[in-house]
């Protein structure tokens with residue numbers, strides 16, 4: 120907590136330098152290049168070695184989910200062009216949650232692409248101010264204007280592409296997961312493959328008990344995990360490459376396994392692991408609280 124408080128104080132005095140410097144090593148580590156590639160059908164990975172960015176293509180215009188760091192933006196643009204697509208053909212920008220490691224590059228990318236940003240109401244204030252509304256121990260992100268609010272169940276439609284938004288708060292108040300269907304003639308005879316792009320289910324330092332800035336954090340986590348139980352994706356993805364074993368799957372894909380990212384058993388397993396980790400952390404935080412007087 121001392122660290123968090125110190126960070127908050129530094130934040131209020133020196134907006135970018137001090138806290139950003141704390142994270143400089145992590146930023147560089149997470150921003151290493153990753154060759155872009157097709158996951159399946161019209162879904163492509165265009166992110167960095169650790170921080171995801173997903174391109175969903177359609178002849179009528181493309182959708183990009185997440186632009187991690189400001190310094191990732193040129194790399195992600197280059198990845199998109201390397202795959203043969205045009206950055207100017209991106210029509211919509213989406214974001215899984217308003218933290219520096221997923222949203223800092225949105226402002227730069229919005230200028231490059233001319234696309235509009237659609238995001239949840241509960242993450243809007245963080246995106247537009249650059250400061251997390253729900254906690255004070257994180258580096259800022261480059262402020263970016265939200266052009267349209269995504270509500271639970273909204274569908275982002277372009278051409279024949281449909282991307283459904285699921286509000287799954289907890290990690291942030293507006294954490295948003297997405298589902299879509301894609302078809303790939305190399306996999307399952309081209310039958311539709313359901314894809315889940317899950318917002319972070321990790322606590323990652325969030326205060327779950329007596330958090331005046333986000334009192335519903337623990338309840339939101341539990342509700343979101345319960346709601347997401349019914350999703351049955353053939354392909355599970357999240358926004359940290361390590362969270363779905365990108366490197367191992369990509370290696371298998373390069374070895375000729377076109378279905379390397381298809382695993383219907385992965386999401387139930389990951390969700391259960393996340394739920395158990397959450398309960399352990401909640402119990403730990405409750406035990407840390409001073410006894411009521």
Ligand SMILES: [Zn+2]
Pocket residue numbers: 216218290319323
């Ligand atoms: Zn986060």
